[in-house]
Ligand SMILES: [Zn+2]
């Protein structure tokens with residue numbers, strides 16, 4: 359089968375390799391669509407600390423069941439259309455055993471630590487495969503995993519309807535957060551994004567005010583629109599110290615900041631303990647997608663969340679490296695069809 363493997367940072371090769379052999383509880387997936395994520399770019403650039411090389415990346419994928427192990431065959435049929443949760447956990451550590459499996463001490467995600475879906479076939483444990491309705495295309499289904507991560511963020515926030523919010527960064531993730539904010543009852547959504555095509559999408563998908571941070575100052579706009587109070591919820595969907603610092607400036611008293619973007623590991627932020635105390639600020643991390651895959655599939659199937667508009671490119675496997683080098687113009691979500 360064709361597969362794209364990263365051997366070391368910036369060293370990627372497309373090659374012909376054997377199909378993975380499956381165990382009793384595994385299924386073999388014929389990959390139909392796999393989204394390119396910031397994490398894939400980080401693996402390619404050598405900036406994803408957890409990645410193990412060599413690895414076939416790709417963790418946002420859908421496809422058909424091509425083969426099933428003896429035990430797995432009790433739960434699925436050949437040809438089933440499925441989307442995969444890439445989260446492989448140990449089931450034994452204190453976090454797995456206390457309902458927090460996403461914090462697993464031995465987390466080994468597909469497409470990061472184990473071989474992923476930028477290949478014709480990929481092996482996955484059967485319990486991570488979710489059937490998708492016929493009306494959901496494979497391309498749309500490939501956005502289930504990122505959406506399920508965003509849903510977890512909103513589980514963390516538990517917003518009160520009528521809240522005001524600012525979303526920093528309107529890439530695929532920011533654009534999902536904008537839609538979730540609207541569905542959660544936001545009364546004001548302000549989005550900050552430097553790329554014009556993404557700003558147009560942000561407006562289309564529900565942001566009330568969209569600004570270019572190189573032209574306008576987010577703090578000024580938030581203060582103007584909220585009579586100097588700040589927003590109830592800030593979603594940091596870029597990743598980096600300065601975006602968290604900006605979040606701290608625009609959150610209202612009693613506000614919540616969701617740290618969603620993946621920052622460089624060495625980034626540090628200067629925080630005033632007095633400010634946190636006096637303003638009762640809550641800073642929340644949000645990591646991957648516990649117990650939210652089914653809800654993501656439902657929201658895509660019901661079209662409550664528009665993922666189709668986020669797909670800017672559908673490319674063959676041999677153009678993956680172009681996407682990882684950020685060479686595709688005006689890209690939002692790039693989908694690879696191996
Ligand atoms: Zn991802």
Ligand SMILES: [Zn+2]
Pocket residue numbers: 447448449450451452453454455459461462463464465
């Ligand atoms: Zn565990």
